[in-house]
Amino acid sequence: MNLGNKVVYQIYPKSFQDTNSDGIGDLKGIIKHLDYLEELGVDYIWITPFYVSPQNDNGYDIADYRNIDPMYGTMEDFDLLVKEAAKRNIYLMMDMVFNHCSTRHEWFQKALKGDPYYRDFFIFKKGKNGLPPTNWESNFGGDAWSYLPETDEYYLHLFHVTQADLNWDNPNVRQACYDIVNFWIDKGVKGFRFDVINLISKTGVYEDDLTGNGKKYYTDGPRIHEYLQELNRNTFGRYDDIITVGEMSSTTLENSIRYSNPASHELSMIFSFHHLRIDYPSGNKWEIQPFRFHDLKKNLFTWQREMEKGGGWNALFWYNHDQPRIVSRIGDEGKYRLESAKMLATTIHGLKGTPYIYQGEEIGMTNAGFTDISQYRDIESLNYYNLMRRKGKPEEEIYESLRRKSRDNSRTPMQWDDSENAGFSDVQPWISVIPNYKEINTLDRESDNSIFNYYKELIRLRKTVPVIADGTFEALLEDDDRILAYKRTNSTQELYVFCNYFPEEAKVALSIPADCRCILSNYNEEIQPGDLTLRPYEAIMFLRDL
Ligand code: ISL
Numbered sequence: 159m160n161l162g163n164k165v166v167y168q169i170y171p172k173s174f175q176d177t178n179s180d181g182i183g184d185l186k187g188i189i190k191h192l193d194y195l196e197e198l199g200v201d202y203i204w205i206t207p208f209y210v211s212p213q214n215d216n217g218y219d220i221a222d223y224r225n226i227d228p229m230y231g232t233m234e235d236f237d238l239l240v241k242e243a244a245k246r247n248i249y250l251m252m253d254m255v256f257n258h259c260s261t262r263h264e265w266f267q268k269a270l271k272g273d274p275y276y277r278d279f280f281i282f283k284k285g286k287n288g289l290p291p292t293n294w295e296s297n298f299g300g301d302a303w304s305y306l307p308e309t310d311e312y313y314l315h316l317f318h319v320t321q322a323d324l325n326w327d328n329p330n331v332r333q334a335c336y337d338i339v340n341f342w343i344d345k346g347v348k349g350f351r352f353d354v355i356n357l358i359s360k361t362g363v364y365e366d367d368l369t370g371n372g373k374k375y376y377t378d379g380p381r382i383h384e385y386l387q388e389l390n391r392n393t394f395g396r397y398d399d400i401i402t403v404g405e406m407s408s409t410t411l412e413n414s415i416r417y418s419n420p421a422s423h424e425l426s427m428i429f430s431f432h433h434l435r436i437d438y439p440s441g442n443k444w445e446i447q448p449f450r451f452h453d454l455k456k457n458l459f460t461w462q463r464e465m466e467k468g469g470g471w472n473a474l475f476w477y478n479h480d481q482p483r484i485v486s487r488i489g490d491e492g493k494y495r496l497e498s499a500k501m502l503a504t505t506i507h508g509l510k511g512t513p514y515i516y517q518g519e520e521i522g523m524t525n526a527g528f529t530d531i532s533q534y535r536d537i538e539s540l541n542y543y544n545l546m547r548r549k550g551k552p553e554e555e556i557y558e559s560l561r562r563k564s565r566d567n568s569r570t571p572m573q574w575d576d577s578e579n580a581g582f583s584d585v586q587p588w589i590s591v592i593p594n595y596k597e598i599n600t601l602d603r604e605s606d607n608s609i610f611n612y613y614k615e616l617i618r619l620r621k622t623v624p625v626i627a628d629g630t631f632e633a634l635l636e637d638d639d640r641i642l643a644y645k646r647t648n649s650t651q652e653l654y655v656f657c658n659y660f661p662e663e664a665k666v667a668l669s670i671p672a673d674c675r676c677i678l679s680n681y682n683e684e685i686q687p688g689d690l691t692l693r694p695y696e697a698i699m700f701l702r703d704l
């Protein structure tokens with residue numbers, strides 16, 4: 159399959175479209191907007207978890223992997239969604255959360271009752287002198303272990319206390335997961351996104367991490383490649399029309415290549431997050447630091463170059479449901495919202511890999527702008543608030559971090575139109591709508607100049623200009639302080655991409671061949687390839703036939 163000309167659209171169902179007036183998005187709401195997605199031109203929709211779940215982590219805490227949470231609809235709705243999407247050449251990518259399951263899942267419930275078969279599904283350990291087995295921290299803050307007085311033991315949870323880690327070294331756990339994947343393949347699903355999948359192989363060493371938070375004892379663990387190959391062999395590897403993407407938390411380049419090189423028979427591609435560490439180099443996401451442009455270029459370019467060299471494949475993205483909106487983060491959500499949103503889109507959509515668009519990105523949605531803790535819903539944000547309050551951090555500083563970094567920034571309702579609640583729901587939504595929906599909404603696509611139409615054009619170009627799908631990558635102007643630029647080449651074409659990341663003008667210190675023609679400009683102009691000076695947040699793509 160040619161991964162280079164596919165585009166994936168990510169849907170956070172809870173915030174996409176409500177159709178039964180409970181303030182929560184649902185599967186029928188996705189069906190309602192399939193025409194919209196077809197108009198945009200995407201090939202796959204990745205929908206974040208909508209299985210039965212107590213919703214402590216908005217569905218990433220799964221209690222039943224084979225049923226739809228009634229809040230989202232029914233299996234009939236799901237079947238209809240698959241069918242209606244396929245009519246529009248759109249296929250479903252399901253989110254598989256196999257590092258952990260909800261403590262409400264029957265596996266964990268049986269384990270708690272002492273059933274030995276299910277006890278071995280999880281990681282139970284004795285404490286040490288009244289303390290947890292190790293000093294590891296949960297990714298959401300606090301201990302990674304929770305105590306069970308009944309048996310005087312702890313269980314491991316790398317995320318929330320209600321998300322118990324599964325023991326992948328147990329073949330029964332692996333088989334149970336493969337059966338789930340096959341269940342959804344039989345229902346017509348054509349893609350899988352595997353949540354934090356590079357954390358499933360623990361080293362088996364349970365000791366204090368004296369230099370970190372425990373990550374080194376479970377990231378890219380000793381049997382990870384073996385497990386991914388086995389997963390591939392037993393499930394999607396039997397078909398040639400299924401795509402897969404692994405979310406690779408803190409992975410290395412070397413592993414990224416192995417995970418996604420077709421010769422390893424693991425996954426089609428991976429999400430790595432290094433290019434998003436650009437405003438928290440320390441690794442503590444709550445820290446507020448200026449955006450480091452050179453770090454962004456360095457990380458993006460290194461991954462482009464090295465993945466190409468090693469035969470790996472990148473999933474290209476600016477953000478998802480865990481990250482703030484990119485236009486607020488490194489663009490300009492005010493005066494240059496249109497220009498900067500399009501410029502950022504140009505960077506991603508010209509690169510080598512498979513682009514992902516997160517709902518609302520295609521209309522330039524901004525961060526939430528919440529001002530009170532009562533507006534936040536995300537478990538990680540609430541944890542952070544409570545922990546920092548206890549530590550005595552000034553409230554203003556906590557709020558500033560949340561305002562910039564909270565995962566709720568990208569989880570507010572999709573802004574469909576300028577009617578009440580942005581057309582998302584006719585009742586008060588589960589999380590507040592951003593008041594700017596009156597100006598920022600999908601009705602903008604009636605204007606040629608809209609961000610939506612620009613995304614649509616980027617997708618169309620990827621499907622019609624072969625060099626975008628298959629060209630090699632070469633960085634340009636690497637030391638430039640304002641411009642991100644690169645060149646893509648195949649046997650018949652050359653593509654040049656120039657993006658100015660700043661509100662000041664930037665002179666392009668490079669001349670490109672005179673027979674280049676401009677195929678895209680975020681200032682809507684036919685730009686000539688001569689001496690170039692980029693205007694604020696200007697982006698241009700030039701094409702040359704060889
Ligand atoms: O959100 C993060 C930090 O703010 C990330 O570190 C995130 O925890 C990490 O990318 C893993 O995310 C995935 O697994 C989590 C879930 O909460 C996220 O929504 C999901 O994308 C646990 O299942």
Ligand code: CA
Binds near residue numbers: 175
């Ligand atoms: Ca609903």
